[in-house]
Amino acid sequence: MLQIAVEKVCDLIINSLALNATLESGGDDFTEIPDIDDNLEFAPPREDGYLDLKRIIDKMNEEEQLHLVALAWIGRGTFSVDEWDDALQEAANLDNGFISDYLVKMPQLGDYLEEGLSELGYSSEGFETGIR
Secondary structure, three states: OOOOOOOOOOOHHHHHHHHHHHHHHHOOOOOOOOOOOOOOOOOOOOOHHHHHHHHHOOOOHHHHHHHHHHHHHHHOOOOOOHHHHHHHHHHHHOOOHHHHHHOOOOOOHHHHHHHHHHHHHOOOOOOOOOOO
């Protein structure tokens, strides 16, 4: 069903949650992001988090991007797991050049992706702490 590596999704979750934690604390000092693993393959540099998350997503192929959107929608409750194919079809209607912007602007992207993984029966546990 899911055509993107869970590891890629988990790396994106980690970085999205770290960015949100920094923004919520009112800080813009990306040197103090909690629980981020500098050795993650897809971890962005700690400056300009939105652009870095966008770059991560832009590096993914079209199918992976569509699956990220559908996964986020499942996690957000826009679609149910039973509507996975509908979510993918709706995601395919988005402009490919817009997908990374769309995802990065979701205020709770990390939470939605984590919930989406859980709904599909995958676990992000262990990946979030950098344990593999």
